[in-house]
Structures are given as structure tokens and as C-alpha cells.
Amino acid sequence: MRFTLWGVRGSIPVPGPHTLRYGGNTTCIEVRTDDNDLIIFDAGTGIFQLSQTLFKEMPLKAHLFITHTHWDHIQGLPFFIPIFIPGNSIRIHGAADPVTQRGISDVLARQMEYAYFPVREAELNARIEYVNLHERQEVQVGCAKITNLLLNHPVLNYGYRVECNGKSLVFTGDHEWPYNIYTPEDDYFEEFEEMVAEKRAGIMEFFRGVDALIIDTAYTIEEYPSKLGWGHGTFDASIAAAREAGVKRVYLTHHEPNRSDDRLEQVFQEAVARAALGPGDPEVVLAREGLTIEL
Amino acid sequence: MSTSQARLIAMVDRMPAFPQTVGRILEMTARPDCSPKDLVKVVEHDPVMTMKILRLVNSAYFGLTRTIRSINHGVVMVGINTVKNVALSVAAMGMLPRKNQAGFDTNEFLLHSLGVATVARLLAGRIGVGEKSAPDYFVAGLLHDFGKVVLAQFMPEELRRALELAMDGSQSLHLAERTVIASDHAEIGGLLAASWQLSPELVGCIRHHHDLSVNGDWGIMRDCVFAANQIVRSLGFGDSGNRVIESFPPALEERFGHDLPELIETIGDITQELEKAKIFLKL
Ligand SMILES: [Zn+2]
Ligand SMILES: [Zn+2]
Numbered sequence: 001m002r003f004t005l006w007g008v009r010g011s012i013p014v015p016g017p018h019t020l021r022y023g024g025n026t027t028c029i030e031v032r033t034d035d036n037d038l039i040i041f042d043a044g045t046g047i048f049q050l051s052q053t054l055f056k057e058m059p060l061k062a063h064l065f066i067t068h069t070h071w072d073h074i075q076g077l078p079f080f081i082p083i084f085i086p087g088n089s090i091r092i093h094g095a096a097d098p099v100t101q102r103g104i105s106d107v108l109a110r111q112m113e114y115a116y117f118p119v120r121e122a123e124l125n126a127r128i129e130y131v132n133l134h135e136r137q138e139v140q141v142g143c144a145k146i147t148n149l150l151l152n153h154p155v156l157n158y159g160y161r162v163e164c165n166g167k168s169l170v171f172t173g174d175h176e177w178p179y180n181i182y183t184p185e186d187d188y189f190e191e192f193e194e195m196v197a198e199k200r201a202g203i204m205e206f207f208r209g210v211d212a213l214i215i216d217t218a219y220t221i222e223e224y225p226s227k228l229g230w231g232h233g234t235f236d237a238s239i240a241a242a243r244e245a246g247v248k249r250v251y252l253t254h255h256e257p258n259r260s261d262d263r264l265e266q267v268f269q270e271a272v273a274r275a276a277l278g279p280g281d282p283e284v285v286l287a288r289e290g291l292t293i294e295l
Numbered sequence: 296m297s298t299s300q301a302r303l304i305a306m307v308d309r310m311p312a313f314p315q316t317v318g319r320i321l322e323m324t325a326r327p328d329c330s331p332k333d334l335v336k337v338v339e340h341d342p343v344m345t346m347k348i349l350r351l352v353n354s355a356y357f358g359l360t361r362t363i364r365s366i367n368h369g370v371v372m373v374g375i376n377t378v379k380n381v382a383l384s385v386a387a388m389g390m391l392p393r394k395n396q397a398g399f400d401t402n403e404f405l406l407h408s409l410g411v412a413t414v415a416r417l418l419a420g421r422i423g424v425g426e427k428s429a430p431d432y433f434v435a436g437l438l439h440d441f442g443k444v445v446l447a448q449f450m451p452e453e454l455r456r457a458l459e460l461a462m463d464g465s466q467s468l469h470l471a472e473r474t475v476i477a478s479d480h481a482e483i484g485g486l487l488a489a490s491w492q493l494s495p496e497l498v499g500c501i502r503h504h505h506d507l508s509v510n511g512d513w514g515i516m517r518d519c520v521f522a523a524n525q526i527v528r529s530l531g532f533g534d535s536g537n538r539v540i541e542s543f544p545p546a547l548e549e550r551f552g553h554d555l556p557e558l559i560e561t562i563g564d565i566t567q568e569l570e571k572a573k574i575f576l577k578l
Contacts, residue, residue, distance in 0.1 A: 134358025
């Protein structure tokens with residue numbers, strides 16, 4: 001199995017001189033199974049670059065998994081060129097929305113309403129299918145098995161785990177570690193604490209032992225207190241989780257849009273130093289656009 | 296399920312929540328700094344709001360592997376923002392009228408529900424139900440009479456007749472309901488809870504909260520709600536239209552180690568706790 005990072009930026013694309021090394025595109029990850037089946041996680045602006053590499057494979061079958069429907073994870077979808085070309089087949093998986101009671105099929109149709117985009121979803125030439133995923137529903141793509149787990153973000157966000165011939169990978173999408181909303185003097189403090197611990201244990205089980213964990217790491221610990229509840233992780237929390245779950249390598253992603261390459265490397269190195277990693281600990285890698293890793 | 300039951304379930308989908316909480320939810324969610332625990336607190340004071348949120352987060356469409364049993368549990372599992380937006384979508388359905396044709400006093404009903412919720416949770420702690428399950432007992436107490444709100448809203452004339460029959464205390468309200476509509480609020484509430492895929496324990500407890508002769512895995516929860524129901528009624532806190540206070544059969548005395556008057560003695564002064572709910576709801 002192999003993966004390529006096509007977008008590692010959070011919130012909004014930020015091309016420019018300060019993001020040349022790590023990249024300015026928003027989230028998109030290409031995963032290739034051992035049989036070269038195509039799995040794509042999220043459709044941020046990075047998916048446009050990915051689509052440029054796919055012409056030689058057409059007609060193609062793409063298995064797209066959306067972690068959640070915030071803009072930075074879907075805004076490249078109308079520019080995923082294969083959707084316009086007859087003969088291609090694209091299957092889009094994701095969570096239904098409990099608030100509006102609408103399915104993942106809404107994601108493309110609504111972005112492509114005539115006020116926002118010149119081509120309507122109904123006019124697309126590729127064959128497009130939608131799959132509303134239940135939590136922990138298994139999807140088989142060739143030799144790969146993909147499962148999901150609900151993580152913690154202001155909108156439903158599924159983390160995905162792929163397993164293929166003994167290799168494994170998890171991508172979290174956007175995720176903030178759940179925390180107790182009560183203080184020790186509140187009645188609910190202890191039971192909430194227990195539920196949070198149970199949720200964390202479930203997530204650890206989901207991460208357990210993967211070869212690569214690609215995890216939302218938007219903030220530094222200094223920034224975090226003012227971003228509590230915004231639904232993103234920190235360098236320290238991501239490294240700690242990777243360690244606890246015994247993953248082999250952890251890729252820190254969803255970089256803050258206003259973080260320059262230099263600054264990104266600096267805060268990364270500070271966090272790695274704080275973690276004081278030893279033998280047996282995961283290798284910690286700063287996610288960079290264009291990076292391809294063979295597992 | 297009969298067609299009239301199916302019709303009832305469809306109608307309840309659009310049933311609004313209580314005015315005290317709807318106003319508060321709209322006001323709170325308009326502020327960007329809306330605190331999660333304040334939001335949970337408001338939702339937990341409203342049986343309709345609670346029931347509907349549990350219903351939405353547990354819907355098959357949503358497909359969670361775990362049944363979400365309480366609002367706090369929902370916050371941990373699906374996140375505060377989703378709970379907030381679901382609450383907002385319920386609030387957007389409007390609010391229950393303060394007065395209804397059944398002559399059913401919704402303020403008194405709210406107090407009754409909160410009283411039973413509070414006492415059921417307390418009793419659960421007493422008999423050694425773990426910290427982890429205790430919140431489920433609060434929810435069970437809060438929702439046990441949900442069927443009555445449904446009757447007040449959709450069968451007001453029938454409920455009015457039943458309330459009249461039960462007014463002098465000669466019979467329980469649920470028996471009076473049986474005379475009038477050949478069903479009762481426990482059956483209706485249980486049916487809704489089941490069709491909304493709430494936890495089987497909660498379904499059983501709501502369904503059989505008046506009938507101690509039926510037992511199941513949900514027996515402990517139901518017994519706590521039954522006992523709490525009698526205690527709250529004895530203390531005269533709130534009113535659910537039922538005047539009859541039932542004494543404990545031997546099985547229940549064994550469960551709690553006391554008969555009803557003794558149990559009331561031993562749990563001490565809970566009026567302060569109950570008054571807090573009253574103040575919170577500005578009733
Ligand atoms: Zn994001
Ligand atoms: Zn997001």
C-alpha cells in the first residue's frame with residue numbers, strides 16, 4: 001500500500017512564498033492498494049492536482065471517502081476532473097447529517113447549485129454513487145478493507161482506517177480530543193470523565209499499531225486554550241496519542257493557514273523535543289504536500 | 296404497528312418542546328460563547344427536547360454503533376456542536392402551547408417529570424447502580440410520562456375526559472386513559488421510544504412504569520422510576536394528573552429495604568434539590 005499527500009493545509013488554501021515547502025492546498029490524500037485500486041480521503045483543493053495525474057488511467061474507478069463536510073475537505077470536489085468524463089465511476093462515501101437528516105449525496109449537489117457552479121450535479125458525465133456510512137461500517141475496495149470511527153469535531157467527522165495485506169493506515173480528518181465540559185465541583189464531572197475515557201479508549205483501539213497515522217495537528221499547545229472546542233488537535237496531543245496507540249509513524253497535518261514553513265518547522269521541533277521520544281516510540285513526521293510513502 | 300400508531304409517531308415528529316426551554320435554547324445559541332454545560336442543563340430540563348435529541352442521535356440513518364443514553368453521553372459521542380444544532384432544530388419547531396384543550400397543566404407536569412428524574416437518579420445511587428449508569432436513571436425519570444404530553448397535544452379531548460375520571464383520586468390516570476382510549480400514556484410513550492430506537496432499558500422502563508407485574512432487564516430502572524414517582528407525588532411536587540399514590544409491593548420493599556413512608560424518611564430533605572429545578576425553569 002502507498003499513499004500520497006496532495007493537501008496538508010487546514011481551513012483555506014494558502015499558496016505563496018511562505019508555504020512553498022509544505023504546500024498550500026487543503027486536505028486530500030491518495031491511497032493506492034497493492035492492486036493499485038484508488039482510494040481518496042477528502043476533496044480539499046489538493047484533489048485538483050491529484051486529478052491531473054489520473055488521465056492515463058481513465059476510465060477509472062475512484063473510491064472517495066469524505067471525513068466531514070467542512071469546506072476545506074470538500075471544496076476541490078467540483079474540480080475533480082474525472083467526474084466530467086464519461087466512463088469513469090466515482091463512489092463517494094461519508095456520514096449523513098443528523099441535524100438536517102440529509103445524506104452525503106447532498107455534498108456535491110449543493111456545491112453545484114447553479115449560483116455556485118456552472119455545471120449541475122445532474123449533468124456530470126461520470127457515474128457517481130453515494131454511500132451513507134454507518135459508524136464502523138466496513139467497505140471493501142479490492143484487497144483493502146476500510147472502516148470508520150466517529151471522532152470529535154463540530155460536525156460529524158469519520159476517521160478512516162485502511163488495511164491491506166498486513167499494512168494499515170489511519171486518517172483522522174479533523175479531530176479534537178474530547179475533554180470534560182464540567183469542573184470537579186460539578187455533579188456530572190466524574191461520569192463525564194468516564195465517558196471521555198471510554199471514547200478515548202475506543203479511538204486508541206482504532207489507531208492501534210497502524211503503520212501510518214495521519215492526524216489533525218492544527219495548533220500548538222500555546223494556541224490551544226483560545227481554540228478550545230474548535231475541533232482540532234495539538235502537536236503534543238497527536239504525538240502522545242501516536243505513542244499510546246503504538247503506531248509506527250505519525251504524520252502531523254492540517255497546518256494552520258497562517259503558519260509559514262519556517263514557523264511550522266520551528267513549532268514542530270519544539271513539540272518533538274518536549275515529547276522526548278525514545279526507542280520504540282513512533283517516528284514523527286511533518287506532513288508535506290507531494291510526499292509519497294510506501295508502507 | 297397499527298396505522299393509528301404509525302400516524303401518531305409521524306405527528307410526534309413535528310411536536311415542539313416546552314416554552315421554558317425553547318426560548319432559552321434560542322437565546323443561548325445566538326451567543327457565540329454558549330457554554331456546553333449550560334446547554335446540557337437546559338436540554339435536561341425538558342422531556343420533549345431530551346427525547347427528540349436522543350431520537351435524532353440514535354436514528355438508524357445516523358448509524359452509531361452505541362446507543363446514546365443521555366445528553367452528556369451524546370455530547371461525548373457526537374460532539375457538543377451537533378447536540379446544539381439538533382436542539383436548535385427542535386427549538387425551530389416552535390413551542391408547546393402553555394394552555395391546551397385537555398386542561399393539562401404543562402408547568403406542573405414539567406415539575407413532576409424533573410422531580411421523578413432527580414429522585415430516580417438518587418435511588419439508583421442508593422441501591423448501588425454504578426456512577427456510569429446513574430444518568431440513565433435521570434433520563435428515565437424525565438421521560439417516563441412522555442406519553443402524556445403526546446396525548447395532551449394530539450388527543451386533548453380524550454385526555455381531558457381521562458383527567459376528569461382520575462381527578463378525585465378514585466383511580467390512576469393510566470387506568471382512566473384505558474377506559475377512554477383503550478391505551479395509556481405508558482404504552483404510547485414506550486411505543487415511541489421503541490420506534491425511535493432509544494435504549495431497550497429505557498423503552499421497557501417507560502412502557503411498564505405503572506405495571507410492576509411485568510419484568511425484564513430493565514426491572515431495576517423501572518422500579519426506581521416507580522418508587523420515585525410515588526415519592527414525588529407524596530411530597531406534592533408538581534402534578535401529572537394522577538392523584539393515586541401506590542404503596543410498595545413486597546418485591547419493591549425488598550429492592551429498597553424500606554416501604555414507601557420509610558424510604559421517604561431515609562432519603563432526607565430533597566425539597567431543596569427540587570426547588571432548584573423550579574427556579575431554573577422560572578416556574
Ligand atoms: Zn479542516
Ligand atoms: Zn473541519
